[in-house]
Amino acid sequence: MASRGSVADATGRLKQRASRRRRQQLVGLAWLLGVVVLLSGLAYLFFASPAFVPRQVRVDGVSLLTVDQVRAKAAVPRMPLARIDTGQIAERVATMPEVGSVRVRVRYPSTVVIEVVERTPVVQRLEGSSFQWVDAEGVVFHSRTARLPNVVAVKTPSVDTRLLKDAGVVARSLTPQLKKRVVRIEADTPDAFTLVLDKNQKVVWGSAADSETKSQVATALLTVKATVYDVSSPSTPTSR
Secondary structure, three states: OOOHHHHHHHHHHHHHHHHHHHHHHHHHHHHHHHHHHHHHHHHHHHHOOHHHOOOEEEEEOOOOOOHHHHHHHHOOOOOOHHHOOHHHHHHHHHOOOOEEEEEEEEEOOOEEEEEEEEOOOOEEEEEOOEEEEEOOOOOEEEEEOOOOOOOEEEEOOOOOHHHHHHHHHHHHHOOHHHHHHEEEEEEOOOOOEEEEEOOOOEEEEEOOOOHHHHHHHHHHHOOOOOOEEEOOOOOOOEEO
């Protein structure tokens, strides 16, 4: 039979264990509450506080466009950076004709960075007294009254994308010797390109197919005295 002292000791140990468990539970609860408070504070700081709203919109990569034009089109909202939809900003900037591609990102604590890659002209289309710049996809994206040096001019009845894209294929295929003599490329349809050369000479090109071969053949034909060179069938070229 256990003594009263043994029972008292056992009861005391049980109370101590229960007390330790309560303390541990209280400490755990305090840590949990602390984490909740911390996360709530961070959530407020990043998603609701004015601390991280954009104070600067940086625009990189523009030369045709101005920084102010891009900022106006971007219409960056005054809200915390964490809530800003960079995809929507990029979509708005991408609608500008001069923009080939765009990337938008946020930089803490208060900057939105817009990185623009502008289109590059491969040909310039004659339109009255001005020159329309056309990229490799056949997109007209800019216009100026001055002719660009080292960019082939084209004359077409319209800004048909396929026609202008094919004109770019022809222009990019020209050898340096041939390009130097080209005054302009003319075409009414994608199957009827003609190179107008200096000295009142022409090269009948046909479609943009096999342009690399046609360019080499035409360059070789220029050694023959003629007014018209026909490389529309590059395996059987003619001149007259």
